[in-house]
Amino acid sequence: MAETKNDKKKKINSMIPESILLRAFELMCTAKSLTEIYEKNAQFTSKYVHATSRGHEAIQLAMGLQLKPQDWLSAYYRDDSILLGIGITPYELMLQLMAKRDDPFSGGRTYYSHPSLRREDMPKIPHQSSATGMQVIPTTGIAMGLQYCEKLNIPYPYLSSSNEAENRGNGDGEKYPPVVVCSLGDGAITEGEVSEAFQMAVLRKLPILYLVQDNGWDISASADEVRAQDAAAFAKGFIGLETRSIDGADFFSSYETIKEVIGIIRKERRPFLIHAKVPLLNHHTSGVRKEWYREDLE
Numbered sequence: 001m002a003e004t005k006n007d008k009k010k011k012i013n014s015m016i017p018e019s020i021l022l023r024a025f026e027l028m029c030t031a032k033s034l035t036e037i038y039e040k041n042a043q044f045t046s047k048y049v050h051a052t053s054r055g056h057e058a059i060q061l062a063m064g065l066q067l068k069p070q071d072w073l074s075a076y077y078r079d080d081s082i083l084l085g086i087g088i089t090p091y092e093l094m095l096q097l098m099a100k101r102d103d104p105f106s107g108g109r110t111y112y113s114h115p116s117l118r119r120e121d122m123p124k125i126p127h128q129s130s131a132t133g134m135q136v137i138p139t140t141g142i143a144m145g146l147q148y149c150e151k152l153n154i155p156y157p158y159l160s161s162s163n164e165a166e167n168r169g170n171g172d173g174e175k176y177p178p179v180v181v182c183s184l185g186d187g188a189i190t191e192g193e194v195s196e197a198f199q200m201a202v203l204r205k206l207p208i209l210y211l212v213q214d215n216g217w218d219i220s221a222s223a224d225e226v227r228a229q230d231a232a233a234f235a236k237g238f239i240g241l242e243t244r245s246i247d248g249a250d251f252f253s254s255y256e257t258i259k260e261v262i263g264i265i266r267k268e269r270r271p272f273l274i275h276a277k278v279p280l281l282n283h284h285t286s287g288v289r290k291e292w293y294r295e296d297l298e
C-alpha cells in the first residue's frame, strides 16, 4: 500500500524526541503571541520598524533548535523564531523592539531582529546590514575562516579550545565541528552579492548552509515580478551547491532535512542550500502593511 502523508508524518514524528516537539510547539505559540501583542500595541511597538516570523515559524524553529554554541548564524530581520529557538527570550526580543539600553544585541542601536551575539552558550551572530542580502558575503567569509583554522589546525575563534567546541553538545562522544548558517529571503537571493558568495562557497567547499525562506514576496512585489526562477533552480548554476527543497511550514520534514544537512556539513565540510517554501502571514514589516499590497489574503 502506498505511504500516505499521515504515515510519513508518524514515521518522522517518531524520530524527533518528544521534548523537541513540545518545545517547538511552545515556541511557535510564543512567536504567534508576540506578533499579536505587537499588533495590539502598534502605537508603541511600531515606533520603530519591525518584522516578525509569522508563517515562517516551523522552518525557523527547526533550525534554531538544532544549532550549537560553536556554530555561526546570520539571521535576517524575519528570523525571530530562529532567535527563540537558540534560547533568546521574548523579553530580550522586546528590549530590542523598543530600542532599550539593555537590548542584548546592540543596546538599542539596530532595529528589530537585527541580532548580533557573542554568548558562550549560543551560536555566534555577526552584526549585519539592513541592506538585504549583504550578510551573504561576510557570512561565507566566516565559513572560509573556519576552514582556514581547520587547515592550519588552530583553534576556532571565540571558544576556549577547538577540542571543547567539537565535543560540546550532547556529550555522546561524537565530534561537532562548527557549521555556518546564512539565512535569507527569496527576494534577497536575486542580488549580485549572493552570486559572488555562492561562487566562493562552491569553489572553496566551505562548511555553510544557506537557508532561503521563500514566502513569494519581496516587500510588495510578488515572485513573478522579480525573478524568473526560484532559489533551488538558481542554485543549480553553482556546481557543488547541493540543494534540498522543502515545505517550510511542516516542522517534521523541516527538522529532519536540517538534521540531515547539518550532519553532512559537520562531517564533509561542503556547502548546501535549503529552499523552504513558506506563507507570509503577517505584514512585510510594521511599516509596510499587508492590506496595502496583498491580493491573496483570502
Ligand SMILES: Cc1ncc(C[n+]2csc(CCOP(=O)(O)OP(=O)(O)O)c2C)c(N)n1
Binding pocket: 078, 130, 131, 132, 133, 184, 185, 186, 187, 188, 189, 213, 215, 217, 218, 219, 284
Ligand atoms: C539592497 C536592498 N535593496 C532593497 C531593500 C529594501 N527591502 C527591504 S526588505 C526587502 C524585501 C526582501 O524580500 P525577501 O528577501 O524575500 O525577504 P522577506 O521580507 O520576504 O522575508 C526589500 C526589497 C533593502 N533593504 N536592501
Ligand SMILES: [Mg+2]
Binding pocket: 185, 186, 187, 213, 214, 215, 216, 217, 218, 219
Ligand atoms: Mg520574501
